[in-house]
Amino acid sequence: MNKVTDPMATDFRALDVLLRVYRLGSFTRAAEDLEMNQSVVSYTIDKLRGVFDDPLFVREARRLIATPRCEEVVTEAAELLERFSQLTATQDFDPKQSTETVTIACNYYERELIIPHLIHAIRAEAPKLRIEIVDSSYLGHDKLLRMEADLLIGPFVQLGAAFYARALYDDHYVCMMDPAHPMAKAALSMEEYLPLDHVYITYGGKWKSRYMQELERQGHEISIAIRTPSPAGIQTLIAGSELVATVPERLSRKLGQGLHIARCPVPTPVQIQMVWTARTHRSQMHQWVRDLVVRATRGV
Known part of the structure; x- marks a missing residue:
């Protein structure tokens, strides 16, 4: 571990270098972004390692990985730099002149x-x-x-406490299907909905729609015919077929031209x-x- 450095020797520029390395995941890219030599970036990070008595970054399989201590420092440093930036900025924000x-x-x-x-x-x-x-x-x-x-x-x-939030509006789910679909003439029950040929939007497999979470909570499964990562182009998949897609109602106004829109029997709000x-x-x-x-x- 580096020799501990006097914390009072740390300036805002050094913290900015730390943030750039963290954000970009590279000493080289940070140096390019800051328009300085990579040796200056390396020297600055080395000094900060002494200040915080921590390696800050380690390499794993050619990737630059931030340590838990680095994550903590970056969070605090970002807020500190932002507050200082606000102190030095003009007090009145002029929308017509801002180039931010x-x-x-x-x-x-x-x-x-x-x-x-x-x-x-x-x-x-x-x-x-x-x-x-x-x-x-x-x-x-x-x-x-x-x-x-x-x-x-x-x-x-x-x-958690690190975030602020404001609700904008609530949406709800509907089912999009071809107007000639056998189930397009009447309201869908849960029993009729589950075995339909569903187009399931996976959102890259990392996020699950609220209606799917509710179905799982109730112990139900839908019959998935097609999986797609995004709603983009989904209307062309449905048109002329017996496929059904469950999407937020407001989105169906954009995607559902020429399709039949039915109430989804899974009453789950989307905020x-x-x-x-x-x-x-x-x-x-x-x-x-x-x-x-x-x-x-x-x-x-």
């Missing part, structure tokens, strides 16, 4: 229904503000903690939320963006 970047993590549902309304609203009021949309998959909360996203939107729950952390909680810009998200979802 806001990164939003979400998935297909939100990109189809919410993001277009939000982008139009942002462009109208803050034309120079830059927006980056990243796929949240099932790692949305991790992306917030790793500072890979500023805001998470989707059917996620708040996970869409936005989630953020203390890093952006007090930021005027991010508060403004969150307020705009609330306004944008009123048109969904």
Whole structure:
């Protein structure tokens, strides 16, 4: 272990280097991002190892892995740097002049229904503000903690005191099928629903829809004919077939043109939320963006 270094010798630049290495998973990429020599990055991390009496990063199978102590330091350092940034920034956020970047993590549902309304609203009021949309998959909360996203939107729950959350609206599930489907003429019962030829959306196999969680809780299984990772293009699979897909009702308005939409016999609500952390909680810009998200979802 390195010789312990005086903590008071640590500056914000060193913490920023640590965050870049953590986020990018590479000394080389961090050096490129910071436009400095890799030797300076290595020297800075070596000094921080002495400050925190911890290796901070270890290599496993050519991957740079952060230690538990590093995870703790990064979380605190991110909040510290953000607060300092807010102290040194101008107090009044001017949407028309801001050239900052806001990164939003979400998935297909939100990109189809919410993001277009939000982008139009942002462009109208803050034309120079830059927006980056990243796929949240099932790692949305991790992306917030790793500072890979500023805001998470989707059917996620708040996970502990590290997060803030605000409910946007509730959705519910419906079944999409071809109008000529034998079951398109009457309301579906659970007994009729389960044996249908289902198109099951796996979301990459890492996240399970609420209706599937409820079916499992009740001890039921559906008959899965096709598995697909995303709702994209699902309407073309269903049209002219006896396949059935269970999707949120608001999404069916986008995907269900020409299809029959039936009530799903699994009465499970889907609550869409936005989630953020203390890093952006007090930021005027991010508060403004969150307020705009609330306004944008009123048109969904």
